[in-house]
Amino acid sequence: METNYTExxxxxxxxxxxxxxxxFYEHLTxxxxxxxxxIVVNLMxxxxxxxxxxSLLGWGMAVVLHGLKVFNFAPFFDKDWENKKISEFMENERQSKNTWE
Incomplete structure:
Protein backbone atom coordinates (compact mmCIF):
# COMPACT_ATOMS: atom_id res chain seq x y z
CA MET A 1 0.00 0.00 0.00
CA GLU A 2 1.97 2.97 -1.28
CA THR A 3 0.73 6.48 -0.67
CA ASN A 4 1.47 9.31 -3.06
CA TYR A 5 2.38 12.31 -0.95
CA THR A 6 2.66 15.80 -2.31
CA GLU A 7 5.91 17.69 -1.92
CA PHE A 24 15.90 12.88 21.53
CA TYR A 25 19.30 14.58 21.37
CA GLU A 26 18.08 17.23 23.82
CA HIS A 27 16.94 14.46 26.17
CA LEU A 28 20.30 12.69 25.83
CA THR A 29 22.22 15.93 26.42
CA ILE A 39 26.81 11.74 41.23
CA VAL A 40 28.96 14.51 42.73
CA VAL A 41 26.19 15.68 45.07
CA ASN A 42 25.55 12.10 46.16
CA LEU A 43 29.21 11.39 46.86
CA MET A 44 29.64 14.67 48.77
CA SER A 55 18.98 8.00 38.42
CA LEU A 56 21.45 6.47 35.98
CA LEU A 57 19.43 3.28 35.54
CA GLY A 58 15.90 4.69 35.49
CA TRP A 59 16.58 7.72 33.38
CA GLY A 60 19.01 5.71 31.23
CA MET A 61 16.30 3.22 30.35
CA ALA A 62 14.00 6.10 29.39
CA VAL A 63 16.70 7.56 27.11
CA VAL A 64 17.32 4.17 25.47
CA LEU A 65 13.60 3.59 24.87
CA HIS A 66 13.25 7.13 23.49
CA GLY A 67 16.15 6.46 21.09
CA LEU A 68 14.70 3.14 19.97
CA LYS A 69 11.40 4.83 19.19
CA VAL A 70 12.90 7.83 17.40
CA PHE A 71 15.23 5.78 15.21
CA ASN A 72 12.55 3.16 14.44
CA PHE A 73 14.48 0.33 16.04
CA ALA A 74 11.84 -0.76 18.51
CA PRO A 75 11.70 -4.56 18.41
CA PHE A 76 8.15 -4.33 19.76
CA PHE A 77 5.27 -1.94 19.14
CA ASP A 78 6.48 -1.01 15.67
CA LYS A 79 4.34 0.17 12.74
CA ASP A 80 3.47 -3.38 11.70
CA TRP A 81 2.26 -4.12 15.22
CA GLU A 82 0.22 -0.89 15.25
CA ASN A 83 -1.41 -1.68 11.90
CA LYS A 84 -2.17 -5.24 13.00
CA LYS A 85 -3.78 -4.03 16.24
CA ILE A 86 -5.82 -1.36 14.45
CA SER A 87 -7.12 -3.97 12.00
CA GLU A 88 -7.88 -6.32 14.89
CA PHE A 89 -9.82 -3.69 16.82
CA MET A 90 -11.74 -2.63 13.73
CA GLU A 91 -12.65 -6.25 12.99
CA ASN A 92 -13.75 -6.83 16.60
CA GLU A 93 -15.90 -3.72 16.48
CA ARG A 94 -17.39 -4.76 13.14
CA GLN A 95 -18.21 -8.21 14.51
CA SER A 96 -19.75 -6.87 17.71
CA LYS A 97 -21.83 -4.40 15.69
CA ASN A 98 -23.12 -7.24 13.48
CA THR A 99 -24.17 -9.32 16.48
CA TRP A 100 -26.33 -6.45 17.80
CA GLU A 101 -28.16 -6.00 14.52
Missing part, protein backbone atom coordinates in the same frame (compact mmCIF):
# COMPACT_ATOMS: atom_id res chain seq x y z
CA UNK A 8 4.39 19.74 0.91
CA UNK A 9 3.26 16.62 2.79
CA UNK A 10 6.72 15.06 2.43
CA UNK A 11 8.26 18.28 3.73
CA UNK A 12 6.04 18.31 6.83
CA UNK A 13 6.69 14.62 7.50
CA UNK A 14 10.45 15.22 7.23
CA UNK A 15 10.15 18.29 9.44
CA UNK A 16 8.30 16.26 12.08
CA UNK A 17 10.96 13.55 11.93
CA UNK A 18 13.76 16.08 12.38
CA UNK A 19 11.91 17.54 15.39
CA UNK A 20 11.63 14.06 16.97
CA UNK A 21 15.36 13.43 16.49
CA UNK A 22 16.17 16.88 17.89
CA UNK A 23 14.09 16.19 21.01
CA UNK A 30 20.32 16.71 29.61
CA UNK A 31 20.93 13.14 30.82
CA UNK A 32 24.66 13.43 30.16
CA UNK A 33 24.95 16.87 31.80
CA UNK A 34 22.75 16.32 34.86
CA UNK A 35 23.86 12.87 35.99
CA UNK A 36 27.47 13.86 36.77
CA UNK A 37 26.05 16.60 39.03
CA UNK A 38 23.81 14.04 40.74
CA UNK A 45 26.51 14.40 50.91
CA UNK A 46 26.06 10.71 51.60
CA UNK A 47 28.86 8.56 50.21
CA UNK A 48 27.59 5.54 52.13
CA UNK A 49 24.43 5.29 50.02
CA UNK A 50 24.90 5.51 46.27
CA UNK A 51 21.45 6.69 45.21
CA UNK A 52 22.75 8.12 41.93
CA UNK A 53 22.59 4.59 40.51
CA UNK A 54 18.77 4.82 40.46
Missing amino acids: EERYFRAQKRVEEIKK VYVLVNPIV TSPGYLYFIW
Whole structure:
Protein backbone atom coordinates (compact mmCIF):
# COMPACT_ATOMS: atom_id res chain seq x y z
CA MET A 1 0.00 0.00 0.00
CA GLU A 2 1.97 2.97 -1.28
CA THR A 3 0.73 6.48 -0.67
CA ASN A 4 1.47 9.31 -3.06
CA TYR A 5 2.38 12.31 -0.95
CA THR A 6 2.66 15.80 -2.31
CA GLU A 7 5.91 17.69 -1.92
CA GLU A 8 4.39 19.74 0.91
CA GLU A 9 3.26 16.62 2.79
CA ARG A 10 6.72 15.06 2.43
CA TYR A 11 8.26 18.28 3.73
CA PHE A 12 6.04 18.31 6.83
CA ARG A 13 6.69 14.62 7.50
CA ALA A 14 10.45 15.22 7.23
CA GLN A 15 10.15 18.29 9.44
CA LYS A 16 8.30 16.26 12.08
CA ARG A 17 10.96 13.55 11.93
CA VAL A 18 13.76 16.08 12.38
CA GLU A 19 11.91 17.54 15.39
CA GLU A 20 11.63 14.06 16.97
CA ILE A 21 15.36 13.43 16.49
CA LYS A 22 16.17 16.88 17.89
CA LYS A 23 14.09 16.19 21.01
CA PHE A 24 15.90 12.88 21.53
CA TYR A 25 19.30 14.58 21.37
CA GLU A 26 18.08 17.23 23.82
CA HIS A 27 16.94 14.46 26.17
CA LEU A 28 20.30 12.69 25.83
CA THR A 29 22.22 15.93 26.42
CA VAL A 30 20.32 16.71 29.61
CA TYR A 31 20.93 13.14 30.82
CA VAL A 32 24.66 13.43 30.16
CA LEU A 33 24.95 16.87 31.80
CA VAL A 34 22.75 16.32 34.86
CA ASN A 35 23.86 12.87 35.99
CA PRO A 36 27.47 13.86 36.77
CA ILE A 37 26.05 16.60 39.03
CA VAL A 38 23.81 14.04 40.74
CA ILE A 39 26.81 11.74 41.23
CA VAL A 40 28.96 14.51 42.73
CA VAL A 41 26.19 15.68 45.07
CA ASN A 42 25.55 12.10 46.16
CA LEU A 43 29.21 11.39 46.86
CA MET A 44 29.64 14.67 48.77
CA THR A 45 26.51 14.40 50.91
CA SER A 46 26.06 10.71 51.60
CA PRO A 47 28.86 8.56 50.21
CA GLY A 48 27.59 5.54 52.13
CA TYR A 49 24.43 5.29 50.02
CA LEU A 50 24.90 5.51 46.27
CA TYR A 51 21.45 6.69 45.21
CA PHE A 52 22.75 8.12 41.93
CA ILE A 53 22.59 4.59 40.51
CA TRP A 54 18.77 4.82 40.46
CA SER A 55 18.98 8.00 38.42
CA LEU A 56 21.45 6.47 35.98
CA LEU A 57 19.43 3.28 35.54
CA GLY A 58 15.90 4.69 35.49
CA TRP A 59 16.58 7.72 33.38
CA GLY A 60 19.01 5.71 31.23
CA MET A 61 16.30 3.22 30.35
CA ALA A 62 14.00 6.10 29.39
CA VAL A 63 16.70 7.56 27.11
CA VAL A 64 17.32 4.17 25.47
CA LEU A 65 13.60 3.59 24.87
CA HIS A 66 13.25 7.13 23.49
CA GLY A 67 16.15 6.46 21.09
CA LEU A 68 14.70 3.14 19.97
CA LYS A 69 11.40 4.83 19.19
CA VAL A 70 12.90 7.83 17.40
CA PHE A 71 15.23 5.78 15.21
CA ASN A 72 12.55 3.16 14.44
CA PHE A 73 14.48 0.33 16.04
CA ALA A 74 11.84 -0.76 18.51
CA PRO A 75 11.70 -4.56 18.41
CA PHE A 76 8.15 -4.33 19.76
CA PHE A 77 5.27 -1.94 19.14
CA ASP A 78 6.48 -1.01 15.67
CA LYS A 79 4.34 0.17 12.74
CA ASP A 80 3.47 -3.38 11.70
CA TRP A 81 2.26 -4.12 15.22
CA GLU A 82 0.22 -0.89 15.25
CA ASN A 83 -1.41 -1.68 11.90
CA LYS A 84 -2.17 -5.24 13.00
CA LYS A 85 -3.78 -4.03 16.24
CA ILE A 86 -5.82 -1.36 14.45
CA SER A 87 -7.12 -3.97 12.00
CA GLU A 88 -7.88 -6.32 14.89
CA PHE A 89 -9.82 -3.69 16.82
CA MET A 90 -11.74 -2.63 13.73
CA GLU A 91 -12.65 -6.25 12.99
CA ASN A 92 -13.75 -6.83 16.60
CA GLU A 93 -15.90 -3.72 16.48
CA ARG A 94 -17.39 -4.76 13.14
CA GLN A 95 -18.21 -8.21 14.51
CA SER A 96 -19.75 -6.87 17.71
CA LYS A 97 -21.83 -4.40 15.69
CA ASN A 98 -23.12 -7.24 13.48
CA THR A 99 -24.17 -9.32 16.48
CA TRP A 100 -26.33 -6.45 17.80
CA GLU A 101 -28.16 -6.00 14.52
